[in-house]
Amino acid sequence: MGLGMTSITNLLFPPIPPAAGSGSATDARQEIGDMIEALRAHLDMDVAFVSRQIGGTHRIFTHVAARGVAPLASGDLNPNENSLCWLVIQGKLPERVTDTSHYEAAACLPITDAANVRSHFSVPMRRRNGQVHGSLCCFSYRPRPDVSERDMQMIRSVAAIVSDQIESRIELEERGEDAAAQIARLIVDDALTVIHQPIYDLTDWHLIGHECFMRHKADPEVSARELLDQARAAGRTLELELHIARKALATLDPEHPERFIAINVSPETLASPALGHIIPEGLASRLVIELNQQDTARDQAAIKEAIRVLKERAWVAVSSEGVGFAGLQALVDLGPDIVKIAPEFLAGVAADASRRALVKALVQFAADTGVTLIAQGVETREDLQALRELGVRFAQGDVLGKPAAPGRGVRVC
DSSP states (O other), rough: OOOOOOHHHHHHHHSHHHHHHHTHEEEEHHHHHHHHHHHHTTTTTTEEEEEEEETTEEEEEEEESSSSSSSOOOOOEEEGGGGGHHHHHSSSSSSSEEEEGHHHHTTTTTHHTTTTTTTEEEEEOOOOOSSEEEEEEEESOOOTOOOOOOOOOHHHHHHHHHHHHHHHHHHHHHHHHHHHHHHHHHHHOOOEEEEEEEEEETTTTEEEEEEOOOOOOTTTTSSSHHHHHHHHHTTTTHHHHHHHHHHHHTTOTTTTTTTTEEEEHHHHHTOOOOHHHSSTTTTTTTTEEEEGGGOOOOOHHHHHHHHHHTTTEEOOOEETTTTTTGGGGHHHHTSSSSSOOHHHHTTGGGHHHHHHHHHHHHHHHHHHHEEEOOOOOOOOOOHHHHHTTTTTOEOOOOOTTBBSSSTTOOOOO
């Protein structure tokens, strides 16, 4: 046939797919699938596929394109000992096999007859460090002496593009695996601790509770946000937050049963039955579960139901961080007991008439909806006094006490 390399871009995949990492994993998978099908059709092959090496013993078919019903499918595992591509990787078979009956190594493999592989064209795909991570292969149910070396160049070119796409996914997986290992090590080594920031009743300046934050024992400069981002990248958010919740529960002060602790969780953890399992009975008046990152919650109905169930075991708070004034109603619709008012609403309130008007509206809004307001991140005595005068009853912030080890916080005001 002698199909050649003429205008690969126009013939196979106009336009060239976006660079690896520029779209979602689903988009990248579709792009690879489209390229493999275009290559198969252009070379008039019966099957084309991409496989990925799993350790040193197996490969998995990640993308399969076929004319009619294929003898293999995406997700199928194949042992290397029964793989023509593995023979190519090992150098025991050439990349271009126009007739498998001419090669004893190919003819004696069970898969050759099982899949009716009568010609086989395979290109190993390598990472930038030279390590083989898989193969791109085309085969036909008949000998194909017409497939030329120029056609092989086409296969190699497509393989290079596909390999770059897959390389980015491998790197993401490796980073996720590394992050998962680091999170697991933090938990196993008990490398994290819980610190408290005091929350005060401004009517008489008495301590009513503490918000719990996690801190790395050996490196306090690592923020809780960094740890959570690392856990999220590793798919270990629930594991990390439950670990911190257990540690936070252990800091409840038995000498002051009137004080509560607030524990931060993500929507994922809030909606998990595992959270309820670690909360002891009888803590409803001593425990606040605070929902953060509510803007990432895709299923508001599920979050609302989780809050309803959880309110039988604890108070529930939501943070207004990032939602703006207009978003407060949506927060209240979730049904929390407490709304934490973020610093973006409050900073400089003592000297800003518009912010004072906003705080007045928030206080009235809370009274009308039946939720409790707690001001967060109050930094100055002037702002604290202004909030008190405007009717904000509860507050926390550095001016009242910075986060510190349980029992060691000092009130500034």
